Amino acid sequence: MSQNTITLADLIENVELGGGSVITSITELEPAAGPHASVAPAKFVDGSKSVFAYENRYIGDSAQKVVLIDSKQSELNRAEAAIEQGRQYGDEAAVKIPRAVVTYKTENGPVEYTDMELSHRIFDGHFRAGRVDGKPITENDQYRALRNCTPADMSALLNTAPAALLFGAWDSTRKSNQVRLRSALVGEIIGVLADQDPGAEHRQARRGGARVDAVAASVKLAPKDMESLVNDQANELSPGNLKKNRDAIAAASKAKNKDTAHVSASGIGLGSIPPSLEETGAVACRRIIRSWVLSLATLRQLRFGTDEKKNVAARALLAALGLNAIARAERELYIRANCDLIESAAPVVTLDQRFGEKKPFAPLTVEHTDQLLLEAIENAKKAGVADWNGQIFNVDGNSSIIANATAEDAE
Incomplete structure (x- = not known):
């Protein structure tokens, strides 16, 4: 049975006060090699050891042990990278998104990093250490407007570095009046362990590595x-x-x-390096689930002045950007080595309509969400709240930072 695709009207209706809470996209995945194959989950540092993240989740009608295959931070990074890749390929919608760029001069030529690549977005240390027109960035009026955004008016961020409004940001080193924005988009991939017996998480497979x-x-x-x-x-x-x-x-x-x-x-x-076994190798999963949640309730906390029509148009624009980010991230199931996955079924996209009511939609595609984003850009322009034309806020990187950068892990 055919399903309706999400429209701009759906977004506008649900970013108004009292609208639905979330839009979700849930996909069943499986190991590419088949159910017999194990997958490598995300690794985390616990003291001096690398570990997997295990927890109990409610799966079906019972609590079961799961492992985190891809974390919220990692999934958001993939979404951001997918949008940036679209811009590099010249996709019509992606190139219209405003962005901030810090450029480092190196002996091999200039190297650019955007606010979608740096972890604190426009408030990242690389931007804060940079200069604009030869002066410290903190003396630049446009940057000061970004740092001085308040919950009552986020217009400066919307038209210069909107990634912060969707993916979250924190002006963490400022002594006061810090801008703190939670991410309106959340994603993760979990695996339900095949072995649910007590202590299963301590009996994980070990993998070897060597060099010849x-x-x-x-x-x-x-x-x-x-x-x-x-x-x-x-x-x-x-x-x-x-x-x-x-x-x-x-x-x-x-x-x-x-x-x-x-x-x-x-x-x-x-x-040569002789083969050795690592404690954290891979796990067998009976089920793998990818989840995306776009919080419309979070977007409704953002205001762009006192005109509610402008607020709604701006929130709908950010919602369209969020759906585009999901579609682009879902298009490439690239996680990490020894974690090749495929979709078992089509993503299930659902809009919350409150009071327990839900409305299903067709899976998100890049083609559809690109068009949706273009419509939202035009709508925001007509409302007089945003004019996205691919504008760039350019910052010159501090030469001492790039000169002393190394690929070694932080201590």
């Missing part, structure tokens, strides 16, 4: 030879790796028996 060097299984060099190799690559090695190798060279140089004092070259990628 086709030239030599082991490469151990005299200190002076190792030092020569390390010095040649010093500008390419991370500070931690460089220090570790130089400490090993210094220790070998001090050894009493110079003939047998050698340094392993594994730290610069030479030689």
Whole structure:
């Protein structure tokens, strides 16, 4: 049976005060290789260990153990990246979304980061450390207007960096009057464990990793030879790796028996690494569920002045952007290595109509939600609350930050 697609009229009706609470999109997934395959959930740091996140959820008619395959933060990052990818491909709707860009100058040319890529959006440290027209960004009137937004009027953010209004943001380092916005869009993927017996989460599969060097299984060099190799690559090695190798060279140089004092070259990628088992490998799931929730109730907390028609048009615009984000994120089921999934059935899209009533809609597609977003952009323009034409707020990145950036994990 055919289903209706969500229209702008549906959004307008439900972002008015007293409208429905949420729009949801729920999809049953399964391992791409079949039910016999295990999947790699998200890993989290607990002290010095990597762990999976387990919890009890109400599945069907009983409480069951589940594992978090993809977290809220990760799912939102995928949605943001999908929108940014659409802009890069020149999609008509995506290119109209206003954004802020911080540009770092490097020896290989300029490198750009948008407010959809940085974790605190327009209030991220990379923006706060930047400059506009040669002056600190905090002296720029346009940026000060963004930081001074209040619940009564978010117009400056809507027309400069709307990602903050949909995905959430926090001006966390400001001493007072911090802008705090919860995310109106939430997503996650969970897996219901195949093994529901007590202690199942402690009996997870372990996976091995190794490296094979086709030239030599082991490469151990005299200190002076190792030092020569390390010095040649010093500008390419991370500070931690460089220090570790130089400490090993210094220790070998001090050894009493110079003939047998050698340094392993594994730290610069030479030689094999024997297979070893990690505690966190993969899990078997009897069911995998992806959920998206777009909170219309959250959008209704946003105001853009005292004109309620403008408020409604702005909220409908953000709702359309949220649906477009869901559609784009759902289009590419790319999670991580050893976590290849496919859809078992079409997403079930539902609008809450209050008092227990729900209205089903057809699955969200990029083509439909692009058109919906374009209509919402035009509607907001007519209402005089937003004019999205792909405008960019450009910020020059602080050169000292990029000069001292490394790929090493934070301590």
